Amino acid sequence: MAYTIEGSSGAWEVVIGLEVHAQIISRSKLFSGAATAYGAPPNSQVSFVDAAFPGMLPVANGECIRQAVRTGLGLNAQINLVSRFDRKNYFYADLPAGYQISQYEHPIVGSGVIEIELADGSTRRIGVTRLHVEQDAGKSLHDQDPARTFVDLNRAGVALMEIVSEPDLRSPEEAGAYVRKLRSILRYLGTCDGNMEEGSLRADVNVSVRKHGEPFRTRCEVKNVNSIRFVMQAVEAEALRQIKVWEDGGTVQQETRLFDPSRGETRSMRSKEDAHDYRYFPDPDLLPLVLDEDWVAGLRAELPELPDAKRARFIAEYGLSPYDAAVLVAEQATALFYEAVARGRDAKQAANWVTGDFFAALNRLGRSIEDPPVSAAALGGLLDLIADNTINGKIAKEVFEAMLETGEPAAAIVDARGLRQVTDTGAIDAAVDAVLAANPDKVAEFRAGKDKLFGFFVGQVMKAMAGKGNPALVNDVLRGKLQ
Amino acid sequence: MSLDPATVRRIARLARIRVDEAQVTQMQAELNAILGWIEQLNEVNVDGVAPMAGGSQGMAQRLRVDAVTDGGMADQVLANAPDRAGAFYAVPKVVE
Numbered sequence A: 001m002a003y004t005i006e007g008s009s010g011a012w013e014v015v016i017g018l019e020v021h022a023q024i025i026s027r028s029k030l031f032s033g034a035a036t037a038y039g040a041p042p043n044s045q046v047s048f049v050d051a052a053f054p055g056m057l058p059v060a061n062g063e064c065i066r067q068a069v070r071t072g073l074g075l076n077a078q079i080n081l082v083s084r085f086d087r088k089n090y091f092y093a094d095l096p097a098g099y100q101i102s103q104y105e106h107p108i109v110g111s112g113v114i115e116i117e118l119a120d121g122s123t124r125r126i127g128v129t130r131l132h133v134e135q136d137a138g139k140s141l142h143d144q145d146p147a148r149t150f151v152d153l154n155r156a157g158v159a160l161m162e163i164v165s166e167p168d169l170r171s172p173e174e175a176g177a178y179v180r181k182l183r184s185i186l187r188y189l190g191t192c193d194g195n196m197e198e199g200s201l202r203a204d205v206n207v208s209v210r211k212h213g214e215p216f217r218t219r220c221e222v223k224n225v226n227s228i229r230f231v232m233q234a235v236e237a238e239a240l241r242q243i244k245v246w247e248d249g250g251t252v253q254q255e256t257r258l259f260d261p262s263r264g265e266t267r268s269m270r271s272k273e274d275a276h277d278y279r280y281f282p283d284p285d286l287l288p289l290v291l292d293e294d295w296v297a298g299l300r301a302e303l304p305e306l307p308d309a310k311r312a313r314f315i316a317e318y319g320l321s322p323y324d325a326a327v328l329v330a331e332q333a334t335a336l337f338y339e340a341v342a343r344g345r346d347a348k349q350a351a352n353w354v355t356g357d358f359f360a361a362l363n364r365l366g367r368s369i370e371d372p373p374v375s376a377a378a379l380g381g382l383l384d385l386i387a388d389n390t391i392n393g394k395i396a397k398e399v400f401e402a403m404l405e406t407g408e409p410a411a412a413i414v415d416a417r418g419l420r421q422v423t424d425t426g427a428i429d430a431a432v433d434a435v436l437a438a439n440p441d442k443v444a445e446f447r448a449g450k451d452k453l454f455g456f457f458v459g460q461v462m463k464a465m466a467g468k469g470n471p472a473l474v475n476d477v478l479r480g481k482l483q
Numbered sequence B: 001m002s003l004d005p006a007t008v009r010r011i012a013r014l015a016r017i018r019v020d021e022a023q024v025t026q027m028q029a030e031l032n033a034i035l036g037w038i039e040q041l042n043e044v045n046v047d048g049v050a051p052m053a054g055g056s057q058g059m060a061q062r063l064r065v066d067a068v069t070d071g072g073m074a075d076q077v078l079a080n081a082p083d084r085a086g087a088f089y090a091v092p093k094v095v096e
Helices: A062-074 A172-189 A228-247 A293-301 A307-318 A322-329 A332-342 A347-365 A376-387 A393-406 A410-417 A425-438 A440-447 A451-464 A471-482 B005-014 B021-043
Strands: A005-007 A010-023 A086-089 A099-102 A112-117 A123-135 A139-141 A148-152 A159-165 A201-210 A220-225 A256-260 A265-268 B088-092
Touching (some): A005 A228, A010 A228, A062 A293, A099 A123, A123 A172, A172 A201, A172 A228, A172 A307, A228 A265, A322 A347, A347 A376, A347 A393, A393 A410, A425 A471, A440 A451
Antiparallel strands (some): A086 A099, A123 A159, A139 A148, A256 A265
């Protein structure tokens, strides 16, 4: 069922395109040798090129170009062997040159595609229009002083990839899934850390609305949205605003807007009418960027296994559901952890433990997959004890909790606490007999046809055995004695 | 191609150059003279020549190695700033 918003005049479709700015991982900036590390003292990572001192000339960083091409390959996109840098002219305090070096007419990467996964298990292919390389601007701090804005140029000149999607997205959920998937691909490739809080990944959201079957109506651009949740909220808030404008008899004006998360609404930046007149022209300081076809082919051959391929392999190799596989491949570190647990073991059970108790523990303890409270080897050791019938599934959860607390291996905890499951049929017989003797009324009811009481008996026996009975044997013995 | 006064005023505004009303006519004439001079290039036959933005055909940009070789000189970078606050540039408040 397609996503629509119900207005007073009926259902509206939402049309969304995203421009994602992703900071390229590199040691030095796109056109200067200044460092790129986040959080350095103000203006300590600024060269005369970045500060646009007269006469300073840009020289492009080969690693940034390599990263952009690898990203293009990861998006199944066309790589343009000849591209060019242009100047995008505008005035702002954190842009010292008065222009941003970007790529306008001839980007380094052409059209590609990203496959997104939705909550109902379906997938959609979203077109990528282009990817181009450009400089980031400096950072303006507006809240440090009542009369002045402070400017830090450490970020000025850091390499960005702008990744532009086709207007193929149709709901807040799809917009969120697109950013999530793009971030996952970038992180697999190691071309952007995807950290939205630090601003290394930011999205501009283009939104318009229309009636079913209509051509596109006028769109508005919501700038600098810095979390996936805000992307989804901004889409909905802006769509609702535009529907109201149209239904009140007005016309949506093309403009740039800001999303205010505290109010959950977008507002106009009240920019001047010529804010978009950037007067692009080729940067005369930079020759055309020409790539060698064999070099590109070499980069393609060295790409890591990307999320889509990994997910397909997890489904085929481990028999996982598409949903579990998607969860496990979203982060490369999670996929590695899972494979270390699953290797040589029951892969489905490993998936259940990783996505279940293990993820819950990460959340509860505020830990990350890079710094897990229980290692993959230790979790594997616990699963081995289940597999060889040393403990049952219920006791395993108890052991897992103890592993979190103590950091001890599963086998040591099982031995120290006497949690080894009872497979001695004599002990199980005795426990079953005691439970049946204590509940003659229930036994009569069961025999009269009340089948679901079986669960009650299992529970009572397990309780009597402090949870350590082998579940299969308890079932067998109970069934035998009750018949 | 020739520029009208409104375009001259618009270009000046985009470039943040103040042009008094009295100067517009003179500026218009100067800019049109430059455009006329550039337009002479249209007389050159470029059949079979790929569009070029700079350099000459076959030239490509050289790339540098990704190494930190610059920075760490906030005081020098800030030396010409009209105003500063600590190691920040300070500019009149930019309100959005």
